Amino acid sequence: MQLLKDKIAIVTGGSSGIGEAAAKLYVQEGACVVVADIAVEKGEAVVHEIINNGGEAIFVKTDVSKAEEIERLVKETIKKYGKLDVAFNNAGMASKTIPIVEYPIEAWEKCVRINLFSIFYCAHYQIPEMLKNGGGAIVNTASMMARIAAFGNSPYVAAKHGIAGFTKSIAVEYGKQGIRANAIAPGVIAPPNAL
Numbered sequence: 001m002q003l004l005k006d007k008i009a010i011v012t013g014g015s016s017g018i019g020e021a022a023a024k025l026y027v028q029e030g031a032c033v034v035v036a037d038i039a040v041e042k043g044e045a046v047v048h049e050i051i052n053n054g055g056e057a058i059f060v061k062t063d064v065s066k067a068e069e070i071e072r073l074v075k076e077t078i079k080k081y082g083k084l085d086v087a088f089n090n091a092g093m094a095s096k097t098i099p100i101v102e103y104p105i106e107a108w109e110k111c112v113r114i115n116l117f118s119i120f121y122c123a124h125y126q127i128p129e130m131l132k133n134g135g136g137a138i139v140n141t142a143s144m145m146a147r148i149a150a151f152g153n154s155p156y157v158a159a160k161h162g163i164a165g166f167t168k169s170i171a172v173e174y175g176k177q178g179i180r181a182n183a184i185a186p187g188v189i190a191p192p193n194a195l
């Protein structure tokens with residue numbers, strides 16, 4: 001049985017790593033996938049591979065740190081497929097290892113914007129579309145750094161802790177209306193070229 005038959009899914013950070021693997025698995029399970037990423041060539045390659053294997057997917061270039069680009073991503077999804085059932089909000093970046101006092105303000109803010117603000121932008125624009133269909137499933141990628149801290153990684157730690165809390169907020173505010181919200185907290189996952 002296919003778990004996601006006829007479901008429409010957005011996967012952010014779908015050009016690489018965990019997102020790429022998830023996008024391909026979603027398609028295997030019957031979903032149509034919208035791959036969203038800033039990495040255009042890699043994202044288009046993922047989509048070509050999916051289509052060549054008989055699946056259905058599109059690529060939408062998206063910088064998740066910009067609210068207006070998430071709004072456009074959701075609009076493009078609805079324009080192409082007419083609904084949104086699943087969102088894997090997974091795009092993120094690691095932080096440079098710098099102690100708090102020395103952390104450049106701009107770099108700290110950038111890391112939090114990409115890892116955490118993006119999760120709010122996604123929920124903000126995805127939930128209304130999911131509600132039109134009676135609900136949906138949101139999975140946000142946190143990290144084991146949502147539970148612990150690592151020296152010099154304060155923006156990443158703060159952002160990932162924030163994702164854990166924000167995901168609970170989604171559940172509290174929209175769970176009764178059929179939105180299932182979960183965060184995942186991976187440990188160290190080797191990138192594909194390290195395997």
Ligand SMILES: NC(=O)c1ccc[n+]([C@@H]2O[C@H](COP(=O)([O-])OP(=O)(O)OC[C@H]3O[C@@H](n4cnc5c(N)ncnc54)[C@H](O)[C@@H]3O)[C@@H](O)[C@H]2O)c1
Nearest residue numbers: 013015016017018037038039063064091092143186188189
């Ligand atoms: N790899 C690990 O060990 C690990 C551990 C815990 C959590 N995570 C989290 O898993 C998620 C995926 O990471 P990964 O390991 O697959 O890394 P990855 O680098 O392979 O994938 C991240 C993807 O996000 C995209 N991305 C980065 N900034 C973006 C932006 N502003 N807008 C749109 N896309 C953007 C990248 O282009 C890339 O395709 C991240 O949120 C990361 O923090 C990874």
